[in-house]
Amino acid sequence: MIRVVTTKDAKQIVDIYNYYVLNSIVTLDLVPFSVLDFEEKIQTISNDFPFIVFEEGSEILGYAYANTFRTKPAYKNTVELTIYIKHSEIGKQIGKKLYSELLRLLKNLNYHVVIGGLTLPNEASVKLHENFGFEKVAHFKEVGYKFDKWHDVGFWQLTF
Template identity: 55%
Template structure:
């Protein structure tokens, strides 16, 4: 079931996120986040943008949200989309279901453009974005240093209106 995030989801979401921090380059956080930092982030995002979770048998298996792309006022109609699925729950279409619902929620706002900002290579995330009509609009070489290796970033864009 997909539902809005609750504050008591924070630890389950943090556990999902910190796995990716520790084991992958899909996020550029280097150290695991604390529960307080993650709760602050969750509350900040949820105040202005959709933030949803996928729950099955009372277990949170993934989450998705929109967040501000950049702080300058002219970017006010652009949102960055994010989705994470518990690493043990891949292959169940959870990310696809979350993304479909997130995009549906974003289309109900006055937002104009959604951006997916992906560490490259990441074939699964690229396929997810392109399944929903996102088009690659940028490729940034060596913009993040993680695991002592320069990481590349691609940006995929979808117009909502």
């Protein structure tokens, strides 16, 4: 089931995210987050943007949200997307279901452009974005440093 996030989801969401902080370059965050950090993030983001979770039983298997792309007023119709799937659930089409719903919500809210920023390489996320019609529009080389290595970041864009 896909539903709107609540702050009660923070513990499960932070567990999903912190796995990637500690074990992956998917996020370039270096320090794990607390439950309180994610409660605040959920409150702040969900006040202004769609923030949804994929739940099976009472277990959250993934989440996705839109957020501010840039703070200048001229960017108000553009958002940046975030999606994370519980690492043990990758390959089960949860990302596709979450993105389908999130993009539907954003289109209904009259957003014009959605951006996905990806640490590279990340074949699964590139495939997810391109399957929804996103096009690669930027590639920044060696802009993030994690696990004693430089990493590239790419940006994919979808215009409604």
